[in-house]
Amino acid sequence: MASKLLSILATSLGPTQARLELKWMQQQARHPAQLTEMVTRRSRGEPLQYILGSQPFGPLNLLTRPPVLIPRPETEHWVIKLADRTSASPTSPKSLLDLGTGSGCIPLLLCHLLPQGSLRTHGVDISPQALDLAKENAAVCGIPPSSPGSCARNTRNTFTATLGNFLDPMFSEDATIDPPYDIITCNPPYIPWHEYLKLPRSVTAYEDPKALFGGPTGLDFYHAIAHLVRQTNFIRPGAVVALEVGHNQAQDVERIMRVHAHVRDTEIWPDPWGKQRTVLAHL
Amino acid sequence: MLSLSRRWLRITPAVCRFASSHAHSPSDSKNARIMRILEKRIEERKRLSSELSHDMSSSADIIRLKQLKESEPLQAAWDEYTRTRQLLDETTALFEDSDEAMRALALEEHQSLSTSLTSLISSHIPSLLIPPSPTTHLSAMLELKSGVGGSESSLFLADLMRMYLRLANSRRWHTSVVSQNENEGGGIKDALVEVKGDGAYEALRWESGVHRVQRVPATEASGRVHTSTVAVIVLPLVEETDSADALFSMDDVKIEVMRARGAGGQHVNKTESAVRLTHIPTGITVSMQDERSQHQNKRRAFTVLRSRLMDLKISREIAERRATRQSLVRTADRSEKIRTYNYAQERVTDHRIGLTLKNLSSVLEGDGLQDFIDALQKDHAESVLEDMLSAE
Ligand SMILES: C[S@@+](CC[C@H](N)C(=O)[O-])C[C@H]1O[C@@H](n2cnc3c(N)ncnc32)[C@H](O)[C@@H]1O
Numbered sequence: 323m324a325s326k327l328l329s330i331l332a333t334s335l336g337p338t339q340a341r342l343e344l345k346w347m348q349q350q351a352r353h354p355a356q357l358t359e360m361v362t363r364r365s366r367g368e369p370l371q372y373i374l375g376s377q378p379f380g381p382l383n384l385l386t387r388p389p390v391l392i393p394r395p396e397t398e399h400w401v402i403k404l405a406d407r408t409s410a411s412p413t414s415p416k417s418l419l420d421l422g423t424g425s426g427c428i429p430l431l432l433c434h435l436l437p438q439g440s441l442r443t444h445g446v447d448i449s450p451q452a453l454d455l456a457k458e459n460a461a462v463c464g465i466p467p468s469s470p471g472s473c474a475r476n477t478r479n480t481f482t483a484t485l486g487n488f489l490d491p492m493f494s495e496d497a498t499i500d501p502p503y504d505i506i507t508c509n510p511p512y513i514p515w516h517e518y519l520k521l522p523r524s525v526t527a528y529e530d531p532k533a534l535f536g537g538p539t540g541l542d543f544y545h546a547i548a549h550l551v552r553q554t555n556f557i558r559p560g561a562v563v564a565l566e567v568g569h570n571q572a573q574d575v576e577r578i579m580r581v582h583a584h585v586r587d588t589e590i591w592p593d594p595w596g597k598q599r600t601v602l603a604h605l
Numbered sequence: 606m607l608s609l610s611r612r613w614l615r616i617t618p619a620v621c622r623f624a625s626s627h628a629h630s631p632s633d634s635k636n637a638r639i640m641r642i643l644e645k646r647i648e649e650r651k652r653l654s655s656e657l658s659h660d661m662s663s664s665a666d667i668i669r670l671k672q673l674k675e676s677e678p679l680q681a682a683w684d685e686y687t688r689t690r691q692l693l694d695e696t697t698a699l700f701e702d703s704d705e706a707m708r709a710l711a712l713e714e715h716q717s718l719s720t721s722l723t724s725l726i727s728s729h730i731p732s733l734l735i736p737p738s739p740t741t742h743l744s745a746m747l748e749l750k751s752g753v754g755g756s757e758s759s760l761f762l763a764d765l766m767r768m769y770l771r772l773a774n775s776r777r778w779h780t781s782v783v784s785q786n787e788n789e790g791g792g793i794k795d796a797l798v799e800v801k802g803d804g805a806y807e808a809l810r811w812e813s814g815v816h817r818v819q820r821v822p823a824t825e826a827s828g829r830v831h832t833s834t835v836a837v838i839v840l841p842l843v844e845e846t847d848s849a850d851a852l853f854s855m856d857d858v859k860i861e862v863m864r865a866r867g868a869g870g871q872h873v874n875k876t877e878s879a880v881r882l883t884h885i886p887t888g889i890t891v892s893m894q895d896e897r898s899q900h901q902n903k904r905r906a907f908t909v910l911r912s913r914l915m916d917l918k919i920s921r922e923i924a925e926r927r928a929t930r931q932s933l934v935r936t937a938d939r940s941e942k943i944r945t946y947n948y949a950q951e952r953v954t955d956h957r958i959g960l961t962l963k964n965l966s967s968v969l970e971g972d973g974l975q976d977f978i979d980a981l982q983k984d985h986a987e988s989v990l991e992d993m994l995s996a997e
Contacts, residue, residue, distance in 0.1 A: 325789065374897075378898035378900065378901055391871070394870055394874070396869050522873070524875070525873070
């Protein structure tokens with residue numbers, strides 16, 4: 323039985339990966355029929371994370387649900403590093419805006435890792451499904467929304483999320499946006515058109531195209547972010563902007579931040595696989 | 606304090622008498638050596654209390670008081686020893702008594718006093734003298750690897766693992782299987798189990814080595830007995846919060862991800878969480894892929910790395926102690942065959958201490974394993990004592 327399932331998985335995944343994934347499915351399946359169903363779905367190309375309904379992200383275990391983008395290990399890596407580099411304390415709490423929050427993974431992990439009462443985060447997304455999932459994830463992780471009336475000090479780190487479109491030129495006028503911010507994080511859709519066609523089916527057939535598509539060159543969203551950063555009083559002096567980028571976009575994004583957002587101090591972090599993955603802009 | 610010193614002086618000849626008049630057998634001379642060590646400790650106590658200032662004003666007093674408190678059981682044992690000796694002398698005097706009934710009573714009394722004195726010297730006092738092991742409170746990391754014997758070895762590994770999980774359960778240790786690779790033909794190829802709880806390492810460390818099974822495999826039609834082996838490695842488990850960070854510097858650890866991931870990021874949603882650590886100075890590598898997140902695999906890999914380095918440190922310390930004095934303490938050679946489980950004869954033999962239990966199922970499913978562990982711990986305690994005596 324198990325060996326039959328294993329060989330089904332192995333045809334699409336190879337033997338090593340198949341063994342691991344089968345084990346993870348076995349740990350979750352409540353009865354044999356469910357396991358068989360999981361394996362069938364997986365062999366048709368559905369992402370494991372949607373089948374299992376969750377994905378660990380740092381010490382958190384986040385819910386995953388189509389079509390909201392599955393949190394990636396590259397993102398996990400740079401967010402943990404960002405937490406290490408961020409000094410926040412209840413006496414000087416920081417305010418963070420996450421653009422295109424998806425599952426909420428970035429602000430939720432930062433809320434979890436930084437000292438309680440030192441961080442207030444807000445996520446924006448254009449997708450209602452993403453928003454619902456992000457709020458559920460906050461509840462699952464025990465991260466409360468901030469108390470209304472933003473002057474009140476929170477004793478805990480907080481997360482709120484609202485619908486919004488940060489490509490909209492009037493975005494910063496949105497009532498739910500509360501600048502100035504100390505930290506902007508964003509993993510925007512960054513896949514250019516020509517690469518979209520070459521993506522694996524497990525990505526294109528299951529994950530939201532709106533979460534992936536970055537316009538013809540993949541850089542549309544970075545221009546919008548540069549525009550936001552340049553606005554007066556949108557971010558505090560000394561703020562940091564952390565942007566995840568596609569495998570060959572770091573130089574372009576760094577240039578956009580320098581030329582269009584007038585940032586002089588930038589930095590690029592590699593991911594664990596050696597790709598330039600994150601552009602940091604220090605204001 | 607004067608009274609203590611006078612009392613001590615008074616009873617000293619008793620010890621000498623004991624040592625000289627009874628030093629015929631090797632065990633007697635050993636007992637005499639044990640008593641000499643105890644005497645030294647009692648002398649130290651005396652010195653410590655004489656150094657206490659009258660008003661307890663100095664900060665060194667706190668340390669002295671603590672040391673005195675720690676050695677209280679030694680003082681109690683010493684007091685009991687001297688009392689028993691005194692009683693013995695008194696009863697000996699009655700051997701000459703004119704009343705026959707009294708003489709008989711004295712003889713009886715003398716016998717029972719001698720017995721308590723012997724057990725005091727040969728077991729209670731040594732247990733107090735042996736320095737507490739620095740690893741007493743550590744949890745353990747249990748690694749099982751199938752050896753020769755193919756599938757049969759994997760099946761036996763599963764049996765051994767159950768045996769350890771059962772033991773842990775009855776000792777109320779908390780276990781979690783960190784990783785485990787099933788064998789296609791049944792059984793388990795290898796496994797890594799965390800055993801958390803006070804004394805887990807201290808008990809399980811004696812399980813390190815090659816375990817051999819002799820039985821007719823369930824799959825063997827001809828009924829021929831096969832011999833297969835499983836290697837067990839028990840490492841001390843060091844929690845992240847322990848002062849273990851001194852074990853290595855982060856700069857010395859190379860962290861690698863195991864596979865190429867193409868463009869990565871949004872382009873790929875395959876789970877690729879395997880991680881490999883290399884501790885450059887020692888060349889120790891640890892790979893971990895059982896968890897779905899890289900972060901978790903990394904944490905687990907670091908736990909294993911800390912255990913390996915801690916283990917290395919412990920064996921290095923043992924080797925150093927050995928080099929400085931002729932130690933009898935045995936280090937576990939992991940390639941050494943330590944135990945045989947013979948199914949046909951229903952017996953288990955530990956080759957290190959030559960102990961055989963004629964009830965195999967009690968070892969695999971009952972208290973038999975604990976018996977082995979007790980015997981091994983006792984054996985170890987004895988060799989530590991030997992070591993201490995020869996260093997005097
Ligand atoms: C690549 S996903 C990142 C999700 C999540 N932050 C992460 O790292 O896993 C991009 C997200 O941006 C959202 N998005 C796309 N266009 C947007 C827009 N114009 N305004 C706000 N959010 C948008 C998508 O719905 C998607 O959730």
